Amino acid sequence: QVQLVESGGGLVQAGGSLRLSCAASGRTFSTYTMGWFRQAPGKEREFVATIAWSGGSTYYADSVKGRFTISRDTAKNTVYLQMISLKPEDTAVYYCAMARIRGIAREASWYDYWGQGTQVTVSS
Numbered sequence: 001q002v003q004l005v006e007s008g009g010g011l012v013q014a015g016g017s018l019r020l021s022c023a024a025s026g027r028t029f030s031t032y033t034m035g036w037f038r039q040a041p042g043k044e045r046e047f048v049a050t051i052a053w054s055g056g057s058t059y060y061a062d063s064v065k066g067r068f069t070i071s072r073d074t075a076k077n078t079v080y081l082q083m084i085s086l087k088p089e090d091t092a093v094y095y096c097a098m099a100r101i102r103g104i105a106r107e108a109s110w111y112d113y114w115g116q117g118t119q120v121t122v123s124s
Contacts, residue, residue, distance in 0.1 A: 002026045002113040006096050009118030012086055016122070020081040022096030022115055033099040034072055034079040035111060038092035038120075048094070049081060050104045059104045064090075086122045093117040 008020040022034070035050040049060045049070040058070050069082040079096060097111035105111065 002028075002098060004096050004098060004113055004115035006094065006115045006118040009094060009120045011121045011123065014086060014088055014122055014124050016086050017082070017084045018086065018120060019083070020094055020096075020118060020120075022079045022081075024077040024079075024098060028077065031100075031102045033101050033103065033105050033110075034070075035097045035099065035105060036070060036079075036081045036094060037097060037108060038090075038094045039117075040089075040092040043092075045095070045108060047106045047108070050106060051079065052104050053102050057104050059106060083120075086120075088122045088124045091120060091122050093119050 003026045006022045031053040033052050036048040037045050038048050039045040047061050051058045051070045051072050055072050067085045072079040095117045096115045098113040099105045099111045
């Protein structure tokens with residue numbers, strides 16, 4: 001079984017920055033894709049960013065493009081989400097997820113494992 005543990009969430013003022021981390025442990029796979037999703041109160045979970053197993057391909061939701069950067073350290077089995085210029089509408093619980101595929105994946109249904117989430121709150 002795979003365990004994903006997010007960290008780095010918190011309260012920040014609009015315009016501020018945060019870096020989320022997601023550490024994977026347990027059973028590992030030779031190739032896998034990582035993604036970040038978020039869910040705001042009263043809203044459905046939405047895609048934020050994804051990075052392929054090699055780290056060479058990334059894809060972002062339009063709402064975060066240019067402000068968020070996804071990266072990974074394969075040796076540490078850790079994926080990061082650097083967030084800058086945060087806005088109140090970025091407030092949500094952020095989840096990392098793992099998909100046992102090679103390429104990028106924007107749909108939640110592609111992902112096999114999920115973390116418990118970390119709260120990000122952006123005040124205006």
